[in-house]
Amino acid sequence: MVGVDIGGTKILAAAVGADGVLGELVRIPTPAADGPDAILAAAIGAAHQAATGIGIAACGIGTAGAVDPAGRISHATATLPGWLGTDVRGAFEAALGVRTIVLNDVHAMAVGEAAGESGTVLVVAAGTGVGGALLRDGVLLTGEHGLAGSVGHLPSAVRDGRPCGCGGVDHVEAYAAGPAIAADYAVRAGRSDAPPLEAVATAAAAGDAAAIAAIDLGAHVLGAGLGAAATLLDPVAIVLGGGVLNLGDRYLSTVRKEVTANSLGETGHAVVRTTAWGPAAVVAGAARAAQAERT
Numbered sequence: 001m002v003g004v005d006i007g008g009t010k011i012l013a014a015a016v017g018a019d020g021v022l023g024e025l026v027r028i029p030t031p032a033a034d035g036p037d038a039i040l041a042a043a044i045g046a047a048h049q050a051a052t053g054i055g056i057a058a059c060g061i062g063t064a065g066a067v068d069p070a071g072r073i074s075h076a077t078a079t080l081p082g083w084l085g086t087d088v089r090g091a092f093e094a095a096l097g098v099r100t101i102v103l104n105d106v107h108a109m110a111v112g113e114a115a116g117e118s119g120t121v122l123v124v125a126a127g128t129g130v131g132g133a134l135l136r137d138g139v140l141l142t143g144e145h146g147l148a149g150s151v152g153h154l155p156s157a158v159r160d161g162r163p164c165g166c167g168g169v170d171h172v173e174a175y176a177a178g179p180a181i182a183a184d185y186a187v188r189a190g191r192s193d194a195p196p197l198e199a200v201a202t203a204a205a206a207g208d209a210a211a212i213a214a215i216d217l218g219a220h221v222l223g224a225g226l227g228a229a230a231t232l233l234d235p236v237a238i239v240l241g242g243g244v245l246n247l248g249d250r251y252l253s254t255v256r257k258e259v260t261a262n263s264l265g266e267t268g269h270a271v272v273r274t275t276a277w278g279p280a281a282v283v284a285g286a287a288r289a290a291q292a293e294r295t
């Protein structure tokens with residue numbers, strides 16, 4: 001089995017054994033500006049590299065965007081320009097010669113994190129964008145258009161008129177995604193450029209008030225949105241993944257506090273935990289989905 005994660009900034013791939021153990025993670029930048037053919041070629045190259053020296057029985061892909069049952073991209077945001085309509089499954093099956101299953105990246109993460117869990121679980125990935133997925137007793141609830149669980153596009157609790165990657169205004173993602181937090185820090189610190197999110201985390205750890213305020217705002221908006229989602233779903237757990245989680249304990253504790261503060265009664269007591277697979281969560285989940293399809 002090989003799992004591949006096609007994200008807005010990076011592509012990850014790893015071989016995954018039938019026991020679920022991951023091989024070495026291949027990591028390359030996503031050539032997003034070069035268009036869909038270049039992205040597919042890079043992702044297929046990463047899959048080949050991850051599978052060097054072993055046979056591949058099947059392939060699982062987790063990708064940004066919504067995916068139709070034929071493995072084509074049916075909805076895409078500005079994260080990957082031109083990605084809409086791309087036949088991801090067809091390209092991988094032609095190149096690798098094995099059955100390939102294609103899922104939205106957060107759906108893949110959800111399968112990897114909570115396929116064995118009963119009750120309703122909301123899985124959220126905060127990175128370049130903010131995506132979400134729902135499982136009920138281990139089964140993905142994708143909705144009528146594959147968009148169920150898209151918590152990043154709920155209305156934000158803060159409304160400063162910020163544009164969202166989907167074309168809307170003042171959605172959660174416009175405040176809580178990594179680039180949004182970095183851009184907010186740049187404005188607060190009087191910088192002309194937004195630094196990488198790691199630099200914001202480092203500045204906050206050193207007591208920089210602008211960095212702390214930017215991180216707190218992102219955590220507040222995400223937590224308030226998840227509180228609203230908790231009221232609607234009354235989930236057993238909310239699982240958080242994505243690069244924004246690297247902002248550390250202060251970020252996570254603020255998100256937890258806001259979930260409780262912005263939800264109804266016991267719905268706010270859902271366990272808010274971080275992904276068990278860390279950066280490999282989409283890779284592991286995509287491979288698990290491919291494995292499940294074969295058995």
Ligand SMILES: [Zn+2]
Nearest residue numbers: 153164166171
């Ligand atoms: Zn949006």
